[in-house]
Amino acid sequence: MTFRTPLDDACALHRPFGGRISNPREIARQLALSRREFLRSAAGVAVGSTLLHGGTLLAAGPQSKRKVVVITFGGGARDQETFAPEGQANIPNLMRELIPQSAFFTQVINRGILGHYVATASLATGTYETVNNFASLPPESPTVFEYFRKQLKRPASDAWVVAPSNGFNRIGESNHRSFGVGTGARVILPKYLLSAATSGSTDYGHLLRDSYETPLYAPELGGSKFELDQMEGILKLSVDDFKANARNLASPDELSVYVVRRLMQQLAPSLLWVTMHDIDIAHAGAYSLYIEGIRRSDRLCAELWKVIQSEPEYRGKTTMFILPDFGRDADDDSGGNGFQHHRTGDALSRTTWMMALGAGIREGVVFDQPVETIDLVPTLGALMGFSATFSRGKPISALL
Amino acid sequence: MVPADLKSESFHGYAPEAQKLAVEYLGALRRLPLAFLSGLLREIIDYDFRFPAERKTIERELSNLNSLSAAQTKDWFEGFAEVQLSSKLEQFDWVNAPAQFLEQLSAHLWTTHQLDRFRAAALAYAERLREAVPPEAPVVPRLGIAVIGAGADAAPEPLFRKLRSHGAYFTNVQPENGMSDLLEAIAARANAHPLPYGHWYIDGGQELPHPSGITCVSYQGLEPARTALLRRIQQETKKAGMGPEALRTIMAQMQPVDLGMSASEDPVLDRFKTKVLTEGSGTQIFSTSFAQWTAREAWRRAQPVTVLVRFAPRQRQKPMNELLLPNSQSPELDPVGSLMDADMGAYYNWLNQQRLSGSTQSMFIAWFENHNEAVAISPLLPRGTESSAAAKLPQLLSWMS
Numbered sequence: 001m002t003f004r005t006p007l008d009d010a011c012a013l014h015r016p017f018g019g020r021i022s023n024p025r026e027i028a029r030q031l032a033l034s035r036r037e038f039l040r041s042a043a044g045v046a047v048g049s050t051l052l053h054g055g056t057l058l059a060a061g062p063q064s065k066r067k068v069v070v071i072t073f074g075g076g077a078r079d080q081e082t083f084a085p086e087g088q089a090n091i092p093n094l095m096r097e098l099i100p101q102s103a104f105f106t107q108v109i110n111r112g113i114l115g116h117y118v119a120t121a122s123l124a125t126g127t128y129e130t131v132n133n134f135a136s137l138p139p140e141s142p143t144v145f146e147y148f149r150k151q152l153k154r155p156a157s158d159a160w161v162v163a164p165s166n167g168f169n170r171i172g173e174s175n176h177r178s179f180g181v182g183t184g185a186r187v188i189l190p191k192y193l194l195s196a197a198t199s200g201s202t203d204y205g206h207l208l209r210d211s212y213e214t215p216l217y218a219p220e221l222g223g224s225k226f227e228l229d230q231m232e233g234i235l236k237l238s239v240d241d242f243k244a245n246a247r248n249l250a251s252p253d254e255l256s257v258y259v260v261r262r263l264m265q266q267l268a269p270s271l272l273w274v275t276m277h278d279i280d281i282a283h284a285g286a287y288s289l290y291i292e293g294i295r296r297s298d299r300l301c302a303e304l305w306k307v308i309q310s311e312p313e314y315r316g317k318t319t320m321f322i323l324p325d326f327g328r329d330a331d332d333d334s335g336g337n338g339f340q341h342h343r344t345g346d347a348l349s350r351t352t353w354m355m356a357l358g359a360g361i362r363e364g365v366v367f368d369q370p371v372e373t374i375d376l377v378p379t380l381g382a383l384m385g386f387s388a389t390f391s392r393g394k395p396i397s398a399l400l
Numbered sequence: 401m402v403p404a405d406l407k408s409e410s411f412h413g414y415a416p417e418a419q420k421l422a423v424e425y426l427g428a429l430r431r432l433p434l435a436f437l438s439g440l441l442r443e444i445i446d447y448d449f450r451f452p453a454e455r456k457t458i459e460r461e462l463s464n465l466n467s468l469s470a471a472q473t474k475d476w477f478e479g480f481a482e483v484q485l486s487s488k489l490e491q492f493d494w495v496n497a498p499a500q501f502l503e504q505l506s507a508h509l510w511t512t513h514q515l516d517r518f519r520a521a522a523l524a525y526a527e528r529l530r531e532a533v534p535p536e537a538p539v540v541p542r543l544g545i546a547v548i549g550a551g552a553d554a555a556p557e558p559l560f561r562k563l564r565s566h567g568a569y570f571t572n573v574q575p576e577n578g579m580s581d582l583l584e585a586i587a588a589r590a591n592a593h594p595l596p597y598g599h600w601y602i603d604g605g606q607e608l609p610h611p612s613g614i615t616c617v618s619y620q621g622l623e624p625a626r627t628a629l630l631r632r633i634q635q636e637t638k639k640a641g642m643g644p645e646a647l648r649t650i651m652a653q654m655q656p657v658d659l660g661m662s663a664s665e666d667p668v669l670d671r672f673k674t675k676v677l678t679e680g681s682g683t684q685i686f687s688t689s690f691a692q693w694t695a696r697e698a699w700r701r702a703q704p705v706t707v708l709v710r711f712a713p714r715q716r717q718k719p720m721n722e723l724l725l726p727n728s729q730s731p732e733l734d735p736v737g738s739l740m741d742a743d744m745g746a747y748y749n750w751l752n753q754q755r756l757s758g759s760t761q762s763m764f765i766a767w768f769e770n771h772n773e774a775v776a777i778s779p780l781l782p783r784g785t786e787s788s789a790a791a792k793l794p795q796l797l798s799w800m801s
Contacts, residue, residue: 113510114510130510130511134645135643284682284685284689285693287744288738331747332751335519337693337696337748338744338748338751340681340682345515346519
C-alpha cells in the first residue's frame with residue numbers, strides 16, 4: 001500500500017476526541033500577531049508593515065555575485081517552544097543575534113501536505129508537491145536549483161543541497177520535462193557519507209539517527225564508494241579526518257553543518273540549501289529530546305551565520321533565509337497529541353515564520369501580512385535574477 | 401459499492417455483536433456519505449472489543465442518526481457529502497476494512513487539498529452531536545493523578561509551569577509513602593464507585609502492588625509484548641519493498657496473539673494494550689511516551705473516573721536503529737530528560753481529562769515523586785496560587801473534594 005501523506009492517526013481526522021470549532025484563518029492571524037508582540041518585547045524589532053522605511057537596508061551588491069543560503073528549521077517547532085515568552089529560552093541565538101538583523105515574517109502558511117520530504121520539495125519548487133513523502137522520488141515541478149542553473153547558466157558546483165537521508169536524495173532536481181537529468185543541485189547526505197566512511201562502526205551511531213517521522217521504520221543507511229568519492233573529491237577530506245571530526249559532533253544536524261562549512265570553503269556555491277532534522281525526534285514522544293533539538297537548531301543557525309560572515313566568498317553578498325517547513329499540532333487540538341506530530345492539519349501546524357537576513361535585506365523589521373511557503377522560490381528568483389516559471393507562489397514584495 | 405447498497409449480508413465478516421449492531425441500524429448507515437460512514441464503521445467493526453463507555457457512545461450516536469429525517473441527514477452531512485472521493489476509494493472494501501480505507505482516505509484528502517474541508521465537517525459534526533446527544537455526566541467527579549520524576553534528584557527547570565495557573569502549587573508536600581497513599585486513594589474510589597474500566601493505574605515502569613477493581617497497564621508488564629513487536633518490526637523491515645506505510649498497515653492489523661499475549665479473561669483490555677503498542681508512536685521504546693499515550697487513550701476510550709499515571713525513567717536516546725533492537729540488557733536511563741517528558745505528559749494528561757464530560761468538577765493532581773512539589777487542580781482550590789503549607793498527599797486530595 002502506498003500513499004502520500006504524513007502517517008495519520010486516522011482517529012485524528014475522523015473521530016475528534018472532544019474538539020472545538022475554530023476559524024483557521026483567525027488562528028493564523030492571531031498567531032502572527034502574537035509572534036510580533038513576542039518579538040517586539042523580546043528582540044526589540046520594529047513593525048514592518050508600518051515602518052517600511054525604517055530599519056537599515058543592507059547593500060546587496062551585483063545580482064550576479066549574490067549568494068543565497070536557505071536553512072529549513074527542520075522538523076517543525078511550535079511557538080510555545082520558540083517565540084512565545086516561555087519558549088524564548090530555547091532560541092537565544094535567534095532571539096538575540098539573528099532576529100534583530102533580519103526581516104521577520106510572522107505568518108507563513110503552508111497549505112500543502114505536512115510531511116517533511118514533500119513539504120521541503122514544495123519549498124524547493126514553489127508548488128505544493130504531492131509526491132509520496134516516504135518514497136525516493138523527485139519533485140514533480142522544477143526546483144529552484146534547476147531554474148537557477150539553467151537561466152543563469154551556472155555549473156553544477158554552484159548549487160548544493162545538504163539534507164538528512166530519508167528520501168531527500170532526490171530533492172535536487174525534478175522529473176519535469178523542461179529540465180534534463182543533471183541540471184539541478186547536487187545533494188550531499190552527510191549520514192551516508194559517515195556510514196560509508198565508518199563502515200557501520202557503532203562509535204558514530206548518534207550521528208546516524210534516521211526516520212524520526214516514522215520512528216518505527218529505520219532503514220539501514222547505504223553509504224557507498226560514491227559517497228566516499230564525494231568526500232575526498234569535493235569536500236577535500238580524507239576518511240580519517242572526516243571520522244576524527246565527526247567524533248566530536250553531537251547529532252546529525254551538527255554533521256550537516258560541518259559538511260556545509262566544508263562545502264562553503266571548498267566550492268563556495270551560490271545557492272546552498274540546508275535541511276535540518278533533529279527536532280523531528282518529537283515523533284517519538286519525548287518532550288525533552290524535542291526541546292534539545294530546538295536548542296541545537298538555534299545554535300547551528302547562528303553558527304552558519306557566523307561562517308557566512310567569516311568566509312570572504314560569502315561575507316557581504318549573502319542572503320540567508322531560515323524557515324520551518326511547517327509547525328506541529330496544537331496542544332488544544334483534540335485530534336492530535338500536541339508537540340508529538342503534525343498530523344491534524346490545524347492552523348498551528350500550517351502557520352510558521354521566516355526570517356531573511358544579510359545582503360539586500362532590511363534588518364530589524366517584522367511583517368505580518370500572510371505569505372505562503374511556496375512564495376520562497378519566486379522570491380529567490382527575483383533576488384538572484386531568474387524566473388520560477390512553474391511556481392504557484394508570488395515574490396514577496398517586502399523583500400524586493 | 402456505495403453506502404446505499406449496504407445489505408445485512410454486507411456485515412457477515414463482523415464479530416457477532418458488531419454485526420448485530422450494524423444490521424439493527426442498517427437504514428441509518430445507508431443514508432450516510434462514505435467519507436463519514438467509514439469512520440463510523442471503524443468504530444462498529446471493533447464493537448465486541450470496545451470498552452463499555454465506547455459501546456454506549458456508539459449506540460447513542462447510531463440512535464441519533466436513526467432518528468434523523470432524510471432532510472436532517474442531508475443537512476447534518478452536507479460537508480462530508482461535498483468531499484470528492486476517487487473511484488479507487490469507492491471500489492475499496494470499506495465495509496470489511498474501514499481502518500485501511502481511512503488511511504487511504506486521509507492520503508486522498510491531503511493530496512487533493514480537501515483536508516481542511518473534511519476537518520471542518522468533522523468538527524462541526526462532533527459539535528452538533530454533542531448538542532443532540534450530550535455526553536453523560538460521570539457518576540463522581542473525575543480524578544486524574546500524574547506522578548512524575550522517578551529517579552530524578554532535582555528538576556533542571558521549574559516544574560508544572562503549564563498547570564500552575566489552573567490550580568494551587570504546593571511546595572512543601574511531605575513525600576513519605578506518597579505512592580502507596582495515592583494507590584490507596586484510587587482503591588477507595590474504586591470501592592465506592594465500582595465501574596468496569598472506571599479506575600486505572602498506568603505505570604511507566606514496574607507496576608506496584610494494587611488492589612483488584614483497578615485496571616492496570618504497565619511498561620514492564622508489557623515487556624514481552626514489546627520485545628515480540630520489535631522483533632516482528634525487525635523481520636518486516638528486512639523484507640523487500642517494505643516501507644513505513646506498509647509497516648504501519650501490518651501493525652494496525654496485529655492482534656494480541658501476534659505479540660505473544662496468551663488468551664486472558666479480558667480480551668478488551670488485551671486489545672487495548674495491543675493498540676497502545678502498535679498504534680502509539682514511541683510507546684515501544686520510551687516508557688515516558690508509553691505512559692503518556694496509554695493515559696490519553698484510557699481517558700479517550702474508556703472514559704474512566706480515575707486515572708493514576710506514574711512516569712518512570714525512559715532509556716537514554718540512541719540511534720533509532722539501536723532503539724528498535726530487542727535488547728535483554730538493562731538500558732542506560734535518562735531520569736532528568738524523563739522528568740521533563742513527564743512534566744509535559746502530566747499537562748497532556750490533564751488536557752485529555754478536561755475533554756470529557758464533567759470537566760468543571762474534575763480534579764487533578766501532579767506530584768514530583770519523592771519530592772516536595774505538587775500542583776492540585778479542583779473547583780475548590782484557588783487558581784494560580786502557591787502554598788508552602790506542609791501537607792501529605794492524602795491531605796491535598798481531601799482539600800480537592
